[in-house]
Amino acid sequence: MSKIHITTKVNGEEVEFLADPRDTLLDCLRDQLELTGTKEGCSTGDCGACSVTVDGTLVCSCLMLGVEAQDKQIETIEGMAEDGELHPLQRKFIEHAALQCGFCTPGILVAAKALLAKNPDPNETEVRYWLAGNLCRCTGYDKIIRAVMDAAAEMRGAA
Template sequence: MSRIHVTANVNGDEVEFLADPRETLLDCLRDHLGLTGSKEGCGTGDCGACSVTLNGRLVSSCLVLGVEAQGAEIATIEGMAKDGDLHPLQRKFVEHAALQCGFCTPGFLVAAKALLERNPDPTETEIRFWLAGNLCRCTGYDKIIRAVQDAAAEMRGAA
């Protein structure tokens, strides 16, 4: 099967890769672009470990074909830190011990960032609803929720 040339903007950089028409965006990010932060947990869009934003919309990259990235703007966990400085969400996850094994953490961070870009002052219920598509077996969710609340407050200038 012939591969398809794809050009996309990933984390602010123009990238090109050749994708098999059956390859997922997750596989293309990991295997062709070396962006291994997004993880494959389930392959069915149920765990959130592979969460990225595609044209500003939170998606499970295991459910998107790589060829669908043509001309798209994609943001992954690798694009969160800027110039060596952690994003407030990343710092708050560390401060609140909202991670243990780290497998689910990139997906939670990308999803939380997408939430805060849409709603900079979410309630706890809104945070829990937004992050319901991300599964964690290590931390429990309270530390994650507290980290998102604290980061939201800091980003609004309320902390």
């Protein structure tokens, strides 16, 4: 089965890889580019652990083929902290104990960042519905929601 050469940008860096046409973007990120921060929890788009943004749109990387990534701008958890400085969401997740096992955390952080880019002042219900596709089995979501709301407040300068 012949592979296809793909050139794309991940976290601002131009990268190349060879994709089997059946490989998902998630497979390519993890196995070809060794960006294992993006997690695989279901491969059916039901858990959100593989969340990334593609040209600014939040998607499940398990529901996109690697070959579709040609000439895109992809952002993953590995690109969230800039120059070693954590994003406010990352800091607030640690501060609020919003992670237990931490496996769903990268996907939730990427999804929450996409929410705050669209809506800097979400209410609790809006956060809950936006993140409904990110399953967390450890926390019961309470501390996750609080961390996102607190990060949003800080980013608005309201904290």
